[in-house]
Amino acid sequence: MAFEPTIISFLCNWCSYTGADLAGTSRIPYAPNLRTIRIMCSGRIEPTFVLKAFREGADGVLMCGCHPGDCHYHEGNYKCLRRYHLLQKYLQQMGIKKERVRLEWISASEGKQFAALANEFTETIRQLGPCKIKGVMETLT
Amino acid sequence: MSKETKNKPKLKLAIYWGAACGGCCISVLDVHEKLFDVVAVADLVFWPIALDVKYADVEAMENGFIDVTLYNGAVRNSENEHMAKLLRQKSKILIAYGSCAHLGGIPGLANFHNKEEIFERVYHTSESTVNKERVEPVTSYKVAEGTLSLPEFFNDVRALDQVVDVDYYLPGCPPQTERFVEVFMAIVTNASLPPNGSVVGATEKAQCDECQRKKTDNKRIKQFKRLVEVIDDGETCFLEQGIICMGPATRSGCGYRCIEGNSPCQGCYGPPSTSPDPGAKMMSAIATMIDSNDPDEIIKIVEQIEDPAGTFYRFSLPGSILRRKLIETQT
Numbered sequence: 313m314a315f316e317p318t319i320i321s322f323l324c325n326w327c328s329y330t331g332a333d334l335a336g337t338s339r340i341p342y343a344p345n346l347r348t349i350r351i352m353c354s355g356r357i358e359p360t361f362v363l364k365a366f367r368e369g370a371d372g373v374l375m376c377g378c379h380p381g382d383c384h385y386h387e388g389n390y391k392c393l394r395r396y397h398l399l400q401k402y403l404q405q406m407g408i409k410k411e412r413v414r415l416e417w418i419s420a421s422e423g424k425q426f427a428a429l430a431n432e433f434t435e436t437i438r439q440l441g442p443c444k445i446k447g448v449m450e451t452l453t
Numbered sequence: 454m455s456k457e458t459k460n461k462p463k464l465k466l467a468i469y470w471g472a473a474c475g476g477c478c479i480s481v482l483d484v485h486e487k488l489f490d491v492v493a494v495a496d497l498v499f500w501p502i503a504l505d506v507k508y509a510d511v512e513a514m515e516n517g518f519i520d521v522t523l524y525n526g527a528v529r530n531s532e533n534e535h536m537a538k539l540l541r542q543k544s545k546i547l548i549a550y551g552s553c554a555h556l557g558g559i560p561g562l563a564n565f566h567n568k569e570e571i572f573e574r575v576y577h578t579s580e581s582t583v584n585k586e587r588v589e590p591v592t593s594y595k596v597a598e599g600t601l602s603l604p605e606f607f608n609d610v611r612a613l614d615q616v617v618d619v620d621y622y623l624p625g626c627p628p629q630t631e632r633f634v635e636v637f638m639a640i641v642t643n644a645s646l647p648p649n650g651s652v653v654g655a656t657e658k659a660q661c662d663e664c665q666r667k668k669t670d671n672k673r674i675k676q677f678k679r680l681v682e683v684i685d686d687g688e689t690c691f692l693e694q695g696i697i698c699m700g701p702a703t704r705s706g707c708g709y710r711c712i713e714g715n716s717p718c719q720g721c722y723g724p725p726s727t728s729p730d731p732g733a734k735m736m737s738a739i740a741t742m743i744d745s746n747d748p749d750e751i752i753k754i755v756e757q758i759e760d761p762a763g764t765f766y767r768f769s770l771p772g773s774i775l776r777r778k779l780i781e782t783q784t
């Protein structure tokens with residue numbers, strides 16, 4: 313069977329999730345590979361969430377928040393941006409390719425952009441193939 | 454010595470080292486004159502660093518014969534694994550003693566590599582090695598006199614509870630000797646022990662909660678530096694001076710001994726139960742402190758943290774969420 317990527321996406325309630333909703337209500341078709349988790353703000357995305365996603369077998373993780381300046385809690389998306397860069401550095405040390413984690417800003421009106429992002433990111437992960445960290449972690453000896 | 458401990462049958466105590474440096478055994482010896490209190494109430498039935506008791510003697514013991522075993526060191530090879538399983542069977546209470554047994558410790562840093570890479574480095578490319586025949590250890594080898602055997606070196610380092618069930622964890626690299634004595638005396642006097650699986654000899658708080666250095670609630674950091682690049686003022690929080698300190702992600706109980714010695718905490722007591730992955734906690738804490746909203750500047754500041762994986766998981770890689778590095782040639 314052809315490889316179908318499993319992607320966990322964390323979407324902030326106020327912009328990105330609404331944007332994704334708009335893609336749906338506008339009936340824009342896009343890749344069904346995202347498993348979306350709605351959070352209140354991109355600042356809520358703890359590094360633990362991303363690490364656990366990989367541990368449970370995700371092939372890619374997408375983080376989305378409001379555009380800079382638009383976060384409903386003022387600073388949340390900047391906090392997310394800082395975490396993202398530090399997390400990326402760590403993940404690369406752990407052998408997880410940086411293309412597997414992506415941070416993008418999607419506003420409530422950007423349904424089309426969200427669909428395009430979902431397609432493009434799914435394609436990127438498809439090219440990379442399955443993330444093997446789960447299997448490697450479980451081979452305990 | 455109190456009355457109730459005097460007339461009780463002596464406790465049978467075993468101490469074993471897996472993949473360890475020996476420091477944990479020394480920390481037990483550091484009880485100094487309190488050793489008399491320990492041996493007044495306990496018989497040491499197995500302790501390779503100090504007593505000539507063979508593995509076969511342990512194998513001959515009945516199941517549950519040993520009251521308390523302190524297992525220090527990680528599980529690196531088949532010998533460590535065999536002894537972990539054997540001691541689990543023979544002991545009523547098995548304590549993961551020290552960082553390596555608790556979360557993998559310093560030997561656990563080998564999980565940034567696999568067996569193949571480690572053998573290549575150790576037996577072939579290290580500067581002091583000449584090994585033209587490419588000799589490597591094998592688990593069994595026939596010679597005229599018979600077959601010689603060596604334990605199998607595993608691909609991966611594991612914490613003790615990734616191999617057998619553990620009753621208690623006594624963290625630290627090594628554990629503070631006073632904490633060990635307290636825990637030991639609690640067992641001896643039948644004081645109420647915490648539920649199985651608890652960390653003992655430490656608190657539920659973070660180092661930062663106990664640390665006496667001056668700190669502000671809103672830490673803002675523009676630059677991270679290595680310890681050698683800063684003249685520590687001796688009183689301000691290390692993080693606020695731009696020096697990585699594992700305080701926010703480390704359980705207290707050691708008496709913040711490194712910080713008292715003017716050195717940042719490196720995290721040997723492991724994380725408090727509220728934030729079980731120390732790196733995740735540090736990444737989130739540090740990201741909050743970085744004083745910039747500009748993407749390019751953020752990248753520049755993050756770059757100053759040389760080795761996040763090795764720094765945040767110095768004592769805990771095998772026990773962390775990701776456990777080990779993914780090396781793509783691995784199957």
Ligand code: SF4
Nearest residue numbers: 661664690691698700
């Ligand atoms: S970060 Fe370190 S120096 Fe600062 S308060 Fe915490 S333990 Fe103390």
Ligand code: SF4
Nearest residue numbers: 707711718719720721
């Ligand atoms: S200050 Fe940190 S590194 Fe030092 S002994 Fe305590 S927990 Fe371990």
Ligand code: FES
Nearest residue numbers: 324353377378388
């Ligand atoms: S509310 Fe959307 S990123 Fe904070």
